[in-house]
Amino acid sequence: MPKGIFKNPQKRANKIRLSMTGKKNHQYKDGERSSNRNYYNNRNLKLLEIKAGRKKPDKCELCGRVKRIVFDHNHRTNKFRGWICVKCNVALGMVEDNIQTLELMIQYIKNNNARL
16 A cells, blocks of 8 residues: 555544644644644734834724734835724725725715715
C-alpha cells in the first residue's frame, strides 16, 4: 500500500480533526492550540499598543460600542488613527476613507429622515 493512504478513511479523518483542533497534538504547548494562539494574540496586541502609543480602550472611539475593538490606520501613510470597533472600521473601509462620500451619505440620511 502506498505511503500516506489509510485502510480506514475514518482514521484519516480523526487524524486531520486532531491536527486542526490541536488536542492531543505534540506540536502545541501543553497539547492545546489555544495557548499558542493566545500567546501570539497578546504579543500582537502589545506591539499594536506600542505602535499606537496608547493602550487599547474598552470601547470604540467613534460610536462607543464595547465589542471587538481594532487598530485603525491610514492605508496610505500607515499611521495609527485610533481604536475603533469592527463595524466602524468596515464602514470607513467601504467608503475608502473618502470624506466627500461620507458627507453625501450624511446629506442623504438627513434628506430621507425629513420625509418620515
